[in-house]
Amino acid sequence: MPITRRSFGLGLIALALPGCVGGGGGGGPVLSSGPGPGMSPVPDAGYDAWVQGFRARAAARGISGSTLDAAFRGAGFLPGVIERDRNQTEFTRTLEDYLAIAASPERVSKGRAALARHNGTLRAIEARYGVEAEVVTAVWGLESQYGERRGDINVISALSTLAYEGRRGAFFESQLIAALRILANGDTAPRTMTGSWAGAMGHTQFIPTSYLEFAVDFTGDGRRDIWSDDPTDALASTAAYLSRSGWRKGQPWGIEVRLPSGFNTGLAGRGKGKSVDAWSGLGVTTADGGRLPNHGAGSILLPQGANGPAFLIFNNFNAIARYNNAVNYVIGVGHLSDRLRGGGPIKGSFPPDAQGLTLADRQELQRRLTAAGFDTEGADGVIGGKTRAAIEAFQRARGLPVTGEPSLALLQLLRR
Structure with missing residues (x-):
């Protein structure tokens, strides 16, 4: 079943939480080396008036005048942000297409190199939060291509522009208030608080409210720094997020399975859990025909219908879904993490697309x-x-x- 989603940040992002995947071959947007057209502040009297009104609302919520002055010094209206927001295209990406990007040979290769390069840090994070290093690295890979595409747009400018524009004004004003609290806490400075056009920030693309709730100072320097070239705090913050979302160490997100001929597809779907013994009794096996491992109750998922690959998903699927609830994204993170451990490609075949093309x-x-x-x-x-x-x-x-x-x-x- 294809997943419909909006472009919200650097790539293919679900609307509520961070999540980005780039792509080659024309498959997905690629972050440019600079801010891009319309991403530098321009004069706008309406925006200036809105900022004055916002300052009073922010002050009433405890934001100091000095924080506001520092945050809006150099910030301004970004017409390119409005252009991006008004011209988001709804599109459908099949799981096959999504995985071709999310677990491309390049992304797997870079991920394994990143794992080796940051192995000590990632294993220390795993020891503290109980989230496997490969899973944290997979999120990093999907969100910013392992830190290569963190975004370079001034977050205060982007969020204030979107809040002023008003289409989702209340949401973006709440994110702007959260961003100001981050600045007041001293975690970063206005000039280094950069991210996507919609305000997702850092190596693993936290929106400001998620940052306030989940970000951690793993380095112990007194700042929760997800923006610098050092990814330590960002990776630890992602692990903390997944841990608080119910991650169970040692349990897979899911496994690919083989369904018996004539399987009742009405039994498939998130929330339709059965014990492993029950699924085995119905003839479900691992993808290579072996006995199902017992990782607790799970549900069968058929993201591209009965003719596509089948997965038995467990509790950890739902933990990743707290980060981004799109099914393709969760499978993308899970499958990429499996590949980073040395696992192989999906074994099941995908059906031809709507044009009959494989x-x-x-x-x-x-x-x-x-x-x-x-x-x-x-x-x-x-x-x-x-x-x-x-x-x-x-x-x-x-x-x-x-x-x-x-x-x-x-x-x-x-x-x-």
Whole structure:
């Protein structure tokens, strides 16, 4: 079952909490090296008036004048933030496409290198909070590509712009108040409080209210610093978040399973838990046909329907879901953590997409478009903006109807 979500920060983010996945081959947005168009403050009289009114509301909630002065010195209205917020595109990403990005060879390779580089820190965090190092690293990998894409937009400017714009004004004003409390606490300074266009911050993309509730000072320097190049506090804060969300050390998030022929798919779904013995009695086995391990009661999940991979999910699935409730995200974190431990790809097959194309077909389409002079900037099999632009250019050059849509007919044309 595909998951619909909004773009909320650096990549593919659920609306309520942080979560970002980038992508190659046109599959997902890529953070630019600079703030981007419209991400520098511009004069706006309405915004200035709103800030004056907000200052009074913030003062009534205990924010000092000195904190407000420091926070808004250099901050301002960002038209690019409004543009991003008003032009979010609802889209559907299948689990197959999501995992092609979330557990790509590059992300797995970088994750294993990050695990080795920060092994001592991650194991110390694991010892304190009881969350495995690979799981914390997987969240880090999905949220900011292991710290490479933390965001460079002034958070006070972004949040105040969104609060002023008003579409979700109450939510963003609450985040702005929380950001000011972070500054008042001395955890960071206004110039270093940077993040995504929607205010998600640091290595693991905490929104300000989540930061206030869960962030920790693991280094012991008196600051909960999730923004610096040193990821220690951010990784520990993520572990603290998962621990307080009910993480059970030693229990997997889930395992891939094989369903018997004729399995009643009405038994599948989150919240429809059964004991491992009960599932075994119904003919469910591990993906390679073995006996199910007993990690407590679990539910069968079929994210792409009866013809796609099946998973038996446990309590820790729900702990990750507290971080980001999108099913694809939770499986993405879980599967990436398995890959970081040395596990292999998903064994089950994925059904063709709505156009009848398999992942291999989409990868071939991208390769052939690029070879024909219409660069898709990668061949991960995920059809994103760059691939659609390449298809449109190819169609225009060939005098075809310009749709930007992949199809078997287009692939057959490219094969000639």
